[in-house]
Amino acid sequence: MRAGVLPKLLLSPSVLLLLVCVYGYIMFTVYLSFTSSTLMPVYDWAGPASYHRLFGLENWSVSLGNLVVFAGLYIGIAIVLGLGFAILIDQRIRAEGLFRSVFLYPMALSFIVTGTAWKWLLDPGVGLENTLHHLGWESFSFNWIKDSDMAIYCVVIAAVWQTTGFVMALFLAGLRGVDAEVVNAARVDGARTWQIYLKVIIPQLGPVFLSAFVILAHMAIKSYDLVIALTNGGPGRSTWLPSVFMYQYTFTRNEMAVGAASAVLMLLAIGVVVLPYLFSEYRKVKRG
Amino acid sequence: MDKNNKPLAASRLALYAVLVFLALLFLMPVYVMAVNSLKPLDEIRNGNLLALPQLWTSEPWTTAWSTAQIGVQPTGLKPYFINSFLIVVPAVVLSALIGALNGYILTQFKFRGSNALFAAMLFSVFIPYQVVLIPMAKTLGFLGLAGTISGLVFVNVVYGIGFTTLFFRNYYAAFPQELVRSARMDGAGFFGVLFRILLPSSGPMIVVTVIWQFTNIWNEFLFGASFSDYSSFPLTVALNNLVNSSTGVKEYNVHFAGAFIAAIPTLVVYMVSGKYFVRGLMAGSVKG
Numbered sequence: 001m002r003a004g005v006l007p008k009l010l011l012s013p014s015v016l017l018l019l020v021c022v023y024g025y026i027m028f029t030v031y032l033s034f035t036s037s038t039l040m041p042v043y044d045w046a047g048p049a050s051y052h053r054l055f056g057l058e059n060w061s062v063s064l065g066n067l068v069v070f071a072g073l074y075i076g077i078a079i080v081l082g083l084g085f086a087i088l089i090d091q092r093i094r095a096e097g098l099f100r101s102v103f104l105y106p107m108a109l110s111f112i113v114t115g116t117a118w119k120w121l122l123d124p125g126v127g128l129e130n131t132l133h134h135l136g137w138e139s140f141s142f143n144w145i146k147d148s149d150m151a152i153y154c155v156v157i158a159a160v161w162q163t164t165g166f167v168m169a170l171f172l173a174g175l176r177g178v179d180a181e182v183v184n185a186a187r188v189d190g191a192r193t194w195q196i197y198l199k200v201i202i203p204q205l206g207p208v209f210l211s212a213f214v215i216l217a218h219m220a221i222k223s224y225d226l227v228i229a230l231t232n233g234g235p236g237r238s239t240w241l242p243s244v245f246m247y248q249y250t251f252t253r254n255e256m257a258v259g260a261a262s263a264v265l266m267l268l269a270i271g272v273v274v275l276p277y278l279f280s281e282y283r284k285v286k287r288g
Numbered sequence: 289m290d291k292n293n294k295p296l297a298a299s300r301l302a303l304y305a306v307l308v309f310l311a312l313l314f315l316m317p318v319y320v321m322a323v324n325s326l327k328p329l330d331e332i333r334n335g336n337l338l339a340l341p342q343l344w345t346s347e348p349w350t351t352a353w354s355t356a357q358i359g360v361q362p363t364g365l366k367p368y369f370i371n372s373f374l375i376v377v378p379a380v381v382l383s384a385l386i387g388a389l390n391g392y393i394l395t396q397f398k399f400r401g402s403n404a405l406f407a408a409m410l411f412s413v414f415i416p417y418q419v420v421l422i423p424m425a426k427t428l429g430f431l432g433l434a435g436t437i438s439g440l441v442f443v444n445v446v447y448g449i450g451f452t453t454l455f456f457r458n459y460y461a462a463f464p465q466e467l468v469r470s471a472r473m474d475g476a477g478f479f480g481v482l483f484r485i486l487l488p489s490s491g492p493m494i495v496v497t498v499i500w501q502f503t504n505i506w507n508e509f510l511f512g513a514s515f516s517d518y519s520s521f522p523l524t525v526a527l528n529n530l531v532n533s534s535t536g537v538k539e540y541n542v543h544f545a546g547a548f549i550a551a552i553p554t555l556v557v558y559m560v561s562g563k564y565f566v567r568g569l570m571a572g573s574v575k576g
């Protein structure tokens with residue numbers, strides 16, 4: 001049915017909010033990144049000066065380096081574990097629902113809760129290290145969270161714990177959609193279970209790998225809460241991510257233009273990951 | 289199918305052993321939070337994080353709830369727990385209603401640019417919110433909503449519409465069109481179709497949307513940290529404040545109790561309606 005006045009009228013507030021608060025604000029932030037704004041926005045045109053400054057800042061290169069390490073490990077480990085868990089659950093086990101719920105419940109928690117729990121679990125003074133010392137393993141040492149070279153891996157651990165169940169759910173849905181005929185044929189041919197997974201089933205899960213990658217990558221780029229709760233960016237700046245950098249430079253260091261530039265780069269990174277995916281999904285839907 | 293039962297039984301046993309081990313590993317952080325929130329502080333410092341309390345005490349819970357220092361005030365988390373509800377309830381209701389209306393309009397009416405509009409909405413759910421923080425802070429200041437509960441409701445509604453529209457659009461796109469057409473033939477108008485045909489059969493999607501939005505907004509941190517002050521902190525911000533800015537003795541047991549308090553609402557929702565939570569996750573990830 002062709003839309004009359006009423007549907008258009010009722011849709012217009014959402015359209016307006018979308019145009020202003022999403023795309024308008026993005027343009028505003030892009031513009032700010034080309035000004036010399038410090039504490040407050042100013043609207044002079046300063047060219048790409050803030051990007052020059054950004055790329056020269058060690059805080060930015062540390063944040064970016066951390067993101068590469070964090071995203072790489074987080075995505076890789078969560079996908080491998082998620083697929084592994086899904087395969088284990090897919091073995092027609094008892095209490096499947098219970099296991100699924102247990103692996104997935106961290107997704108219902110706030111990253112602040114997760115961060116708090118893992119902060120003390122990984123803390124050498126009260127957590128794992130202390131516990132094992134009290135159990136008699138005196139020489140055990142696990143102080144990554146206090147070590148600026150290792151602390152980023154603690155962020156990976158907590159993030160993987162939070163999201164593995166979700167990736168598992170994605171793969172389970174994929175596994176349940178695998179063509180049973182092909183699997184049975186392989187079984188009749190005498191293939192072992194692991195061979196069937198490796199040669200028949202996993203190759204069919206390409207689209208699931210792709211969605212999992214896109215979702216995890218965009219979550220990694222946006223990660224903020226977890227770092228704040230777990231390490232607050234420390235020790236020093238050793239667990240800063242671009243999101244932490246953006247907040248610091250915009251709101252506490254009064255370098256708003258640099259903060260805006262970092263936000264724009266985060267958006268670009270997300271765009272590079274997400275847009276091709278959305279575009280291909282959209283074309284699939286259109287073709288039916 | 290299983291010719292030789294013996295090695296099979298052994299492999300089943302191994303499978304269950306692995307699953308149970310992983311399940312315990314996944315439950316460990318919440319177990320640690322629970323048991324240590326019921327111990328006196330000395331017991332945590334001088335002991336084993338995995339042990340049950342020797343001396344059970346509910347004091348950490350009462351401290352976290354009503355007397356712990358959040359910033360400068362010894363208010364406990366209680367007022368912030370209430371704040372979170374004051375933010376979440378209107379934000380969930382409004383964003384779900386708008387989403388249902390948008391989904392209805394986008395699927396049942398044809399107009400120019402509707403596909404582009406939907407694509408624009410879809411991408412909006414992926415953007416890193418850092419890219420809208422500065423202009424949104426200015427807008428809230430301009431509207432007199434800076435540092436208020438209403439301001440946070442507004443922000444959460446604005447950036448929730450993309451999700452809720454997506455959910456309802458996909459649901460209504462699969463809705464039997466004959467029902468809509470015959471209702472129209474019987475003289476149902478714009479609201480007639482919505483209230484008498486679509487909404488009464490949207491039960492599951494309403495539940496999915498409400499749970500999704502509830503979980504997301506309850507767990508939200510970045511907007512809360514950016515746009516609220518001591519009177520309007522959501523619980524996540526207050527919890528982070530409690531854990532990360534305490535200057536004196538670190539009261540781990542109080543932190544664990546606080547984290548648990550923040551986790552309870554979403555955990556309860558997850559346990560009561562995990563099925564819908566998973567559906568939301570899948571609908572929110574397999575977009576398009």
